[in-house]
Amino acid sequence: MEKVFISRRIPNKGIETLKNAGLEVKVWGSAIPPTYEELLDKTAQADALICMLSDKIDSHFLRKNTHLKVISNYAVGFNNIDIQTATDLGIPVGNTPDVLTEATADHAFTLMLAVARKILDSNKSILEGKWKNWEPMGFLGQDLRERTLGVVGMGRIGQEMARLCQSAFDMKILYFSNTAKPETEKKLHAKKVSFDELLEQSDVISVHTSLNESSRGIFNKEAFQKMKKNAIFINTARGEIHDEIALTEALSNGLIWGAGLDVTNPEPMSIDNPLLSLPNVVITPHIASATIDTRANMSFIAAQNIIKGLKKEKLVGFVNPQVYSK
Numbered sequence: 001m002e003k004v005f006i007s008r009r010i011p012n013k014g015i016e017t018l019k020n021a022g023l024e025v026k027v028w029g030s031a032i033p034p035t036y037e038e039l040l041d042k043t044a045q046a047d048a049l050i051c052m053l054s055d056k057i058d059s060h061f062l063r064k065n066t067h068l069k070v071i072s073n074y075a076v077g078f079n080n081i082d083i084q085t086a087t088d089l090g091i092p093v094g095n096t097p098d099v100l101t102e103a104t105a106d107h108a109f110t111l112m113l114a115v116a117r118k119i120l121d122s123n124k125s126i127l128e129g130k131w132k133n134w135e136p137m138g139f140l141g142q143d144l145r146e147r148t149l150g151v152v153g154m155g156r157i158g159q160e161m162a163r164l165c166q167s168a169f170d171m172k173i174l175y176f177s178n179t180a181k182p183e184t185e186k187k188l189h190a191k192k193v194s195f196d197e198l199l200e201q202s203d204v205i206s207v208h209t210s211l212n213e214s215s216r217g218i219f220n221k222e223a224f225q226k227m228k229k230n231a232i233f234i235n236t237a238r239g240e241i242h243d244e245i246a247l248t249e250a251l252s253n254g255l256i257w258g259a260g261l262d263v264t265n266p267e268p269m270s271i272d273n274p275l276l277s278l279p280n281v282v283i284t285p286h287i288a289s290a291t292i293d294t295r296a297n298m299s300f301i302a303a304q305n306i307i308k309g310l311k312k313e314k315l316v317g318f319v320n321p322q323v324y325s326k
């Protein structure tokens, strides 16, 4: 019987799918993730691995586990895995696209509204016993109707965020992307612009690109300086895409108006991180895909990727299809 190791507990839908395919499933049972060494050790005894975005599957890890027949990342992003080395070693790598597009865009949209309407800071004032009067000038937020949304990375999630913002608030859509999206341009009257134009013209900027060498740190000091003073910065992609010190300064100095983050750098962040004491920031702990249905569907795709990979078939979410032509 072929063995699958799963590095955290995931919804039963995926686990049942693996068992029904006749596979032996071992799950890391603790709520505390395995260390790098522990994961190496467990993986050594498995034919296939389902790992989390927080597991570092680097070149050393892969070279110690060349017997692996497939790796299935329980995420759409796969920057935690050294894809080049996996491909060189002939190991197919899967991810879970599509099923989390809507949940992730919904979360970006939620963060945008929470920042615009000061939901967290105003709630905190109640908890701190500061709600004494109705405040004619308190917690003044921003209207979003007909404002401009700038999307960085117009993939599935970026497109869904743009669609939501346009249907809800008639927002004007700009985007920055390596590839033009003529369909989206037609459907949403979206306009492809340079990164600088996007920074200068957007009221809300939402990041939906993958983390790669061209997106790493693009939201730096210079970028925040080019943004509007009323701008809201939303990142539900990867924390490494923004320079967190520059972001903290931009928010403290009023260079930009607010930020909604589902991802930080590092993760988890420590509770004395200065971002957490700013009134104009809403942060969630990397939960954008965390709905009951979405996580069940992710577990199903992750399981299917394992089953397909063990049979040397095309994965459902296939990060390195070139592996089979080797």
Ligand code: GLV
Pocket: 053, 074, 075, 076, 077, 078, 100, 237, 289
């Ligand atoms: C979450 O961040 C994912 O990549 O699925």
Ligand code: GLV
Pocket: 076, 097, 098, 101, 154, 155, 156, 157, 158, 208, 209, 210
């Ligand atoms: C991937 O990042 C996507 O937009 O689905």
